[in-house]
Amino acid sequence: MAGKDDEYERKQSRDISRRRFLKGAGLTALSMANLSEAQAAKEASAAIRGPGATAVTLRVNNAVHNLQVEPCETLAETLRTQLGMTGTKVSCDRGTCSACTVWLDGATMCACMTLTVDVQDRAVTTIEGLAQDGKLHPVQEAFIEKDATMCGFCTPGMVMSCAALLARNSSPTLDDVREATCGNFCRCGTYPKVFAATLAAAGKGVK
Amino acid sequence: MSEGEKKAAGKGTLTESKKTKTIKVPIGIFGVNIAEVEREVPLDEPPPLPVNAELNVLGKPTKRLDGHLKVTGAARYTADIQLSGMLYGRILRSPHPHAKIKSIDLSQACKQPGVRAAHIITRVVGTAKERDEKTRAIDAKILFDSSTGVPIVKYVGQPVAAIAATTDRAAAEALEYIKVEYEPLPFVVDMYDAMKPDAPKVFQGPTEQEGTAGGGGAPPGLPQKGNVRGPEVAGLLGGDRGDVKAGFAEADLVVENEYHTQIQMHSALEPHGLIADWRDDALTIYASTQGTSSLRDDIAHLFNLPKNKVRVITEFMGGGFGAKFGAGNYGIAAILLSKQAKAPVKLMHDRKEEQTCAGFRPASVQNLKIGAKNDGTLTAITLSSHGTAGTALGAGVGWAAQNLYKCANFSSQHFDVLTNQSPGCAFRAPGQPQGCFAIEQAIDELCDRLGLDPLELRDKIDADEMRKQQRNLGAKAFDWSKRKRAGSDKGAIRRGVGMAQGEWPRFVDMNSSCELRLTNDGGVEVLSSVQDIGTGIRTVLAQVVAEELGLLPTDIVVRIGDTVFPTGPASGGSVTTGSITPAVRKAAHHLKLKIFDLASSKLSAEPEDLIMKDGKISEKNGGNSLTLKKLAKELPTDQLSVFASRTADYGGFEKGNFLGFGRLSSVQFAEVLVDTESGRIHIERIVAAHSCGRPLNPLALESQINGGVLQGISWALYENRHVDKASGIVVNPNVEQYKLVGAKEVPKIEIVLMEEYLGRSATDATGIGEPAIVPTAAAIANAVANAIGVRILSLPMTPDKVLAALKKGGSR
């Protein structure tokens, strides 16, 4: 009865996540302020989510959103349809092309393979949140400078992968950039310029 | 003037109006043989542009105007648009490759939550059609079950019904409740099986199919026997010549092989799709298309609507590569659903639909035979090719064998084989990469056998001056001198170098117009329905206007991709830049003349004595000046507007009013490493020498050349669609099992961009999209042969084929 076991496991992990979520909510004044007590109580008592829409609180680009999502809704869907953040693209919808790359707590993740209910209290950063105070991220600037975008459909995901690389490695080699983008498909063929742009951005001293 | 040119000029195709003037325009290759030529042009043509070195904006690397929107995620593609009250459409597709539909029941599906509209697909587009009434009637009898009125299914994935619901998920779930009763029919998927006399017929009689703005389709009226249509013996650039029999009799040696190329899926990141908003008898379409205006015309025709009731908008577009023309089955479904539901309907393919039912580059088999003298002179070429575009026509292999080299005797025949597979369509330089893969390997083999250097032989047998220069400069950049004799490298990993060349015609779309506006605050806007499919035409149009009006590209607002603006060209066949930029320059020139008229009284100077520079209108000799902003305030109305259309090519056309003189030539060099133990090919370096007339934005041109080379590499080594013969099902309908070139396989690409002047239009620019992919696979194949001393005649060059070739060649 593999199905049952799966279900059991899923429930277990949900319960653990639920606890982590509440703990996080308790510790974060901002989250707490946005989570009504009644809702929190309801959330706490709900051991199993779904099949209908369920309440979640998402932290995207430092803003908090209280939303109703179906348990099967992916983060990419939520971002795109509920929050209107269409910079995160969906191309394969099954974790192959990385067009949907976002950061969860700073690490790259395919938003098409991440369920919104599983995001919980983790910080989501999307392409819309990469520029700070109206100033482009150095990778974004370098992409424009070197013409690392053509049709541009892969570009947000590409930028998120390259910016994440620079966040963990301020002086990457060409091979590091290849490694960081080897999951990002670009049918227009911007790769040579993506490499050049990322290395150039690193040269500018990205933290 | 060539013979053809004289003829064209003689026929009076030079200009429509009798009033002409003579101008002197640059001609030749910059740095090599630049000269001037006189052209008679209409009176209203702008003055000739000097070479790029004397210009301020054109020819200078210019950042994309929309780069900021693209890197911040703000650019909105069709897939991103959400309209209020918008529904989501989904299509039910046939699981059978050939079947009669006995019944369809939508009733349960319509009761599902969120469902707002549903309909049965009664018309399938994109495939070939029966030629004559008689067979169409026979087909109709078989095709349509009178109770359902549904077309017969001819491929797995053929649309059967469509549903619109309040969410995408609700629509997808409702599809499961559509009941369809199929009566499966015998089918054939494999090309060779389909050629057998007793093979199940895909169509009941001879077929026809017109091409799209991107190519594809087949010449009308050819014979068809069963599933085999042809022979096609002549194409756009002519047909047989001389006497091949006599030619082969003269030959000292003959190279004869069978070359295979596989299907290539377009795999654009944004799938096909559109949003249809039908209200008050007018239709607004947001589409991921390569041709807003041609799509508008297609929809107006299909739905019997006046053109001015259909508006198509494509602000940003996530890649097409030839596959995105016309309404498509998804588009027709979305429009009907919108009409029925009285709400906007968005219908985008999912990845599986995109990889199975959205077109592909057809596969080909070519039997090519070339005869040559011992000095390498070609005496005869024959080519017989077969290809299948599934249920579509247009699997030809171009004209590389016919036209690349001097050879008095040539003969060819091509056959399209119909199979129960989804329809193929135009893909970047339709036919040419396939054709080059064969002829360029044959020429290389000839060199190997005669002990000639591939560049030297080509210098002798190739009449194209541009390619000669490209070979020369490319060889220097590549360091061709390090090339060793084929198969001389030893060891487990062997290095090889090779080259190949190609060409693409210079097509022009005369239906290219624009409007240019100066607003009374000094702003300048270009308006045209032309769309930017990623090539950077938006930026190039700003450059053209900026050059003419003495402004910066960033001063210009470019509004394109909307059919409320004057009609621009569809983006296929590398026509966009060469078609629309001359119209835009003409408009800018006439706007400038109007500005000078206004300014002349203010500056008390003759209009002829004025120039525009740095946002100012001033006297040529540096006297008085006035800012454009200040002058614009004096406009009697909010804007000053100029409309302009493409002028015919200076000196006329080679054919009709669409084929210009001159070709887009290319030569590419490849350096590869072949692992003789694993069979893997690693490409280290590509040098790509290209010409595209006057280069307007080298930055974007480089990007497009990179893109063509990478698609060529991807096709040469990795891509292949697999269809199960027993079921007709595509077994890799995704992008994890359909291998595309990725970041780790990208070689160093060096570009030699030629600056070429043809003296044919007000900008003298052409496109680069197609030529960039044409010679790549052939260059790699030649480099592989140089490395291991054995030829691989079949694409993709996967490790198994490399190992098999090595075994056969006995060099392991």
Ligand code: FES
């Ligand atoms: S859309 Fe998420 S990986 Fe492709």
Ligand code: FES
């Ligand atoms: S820029 Fe078009 S897919 Fe990457």
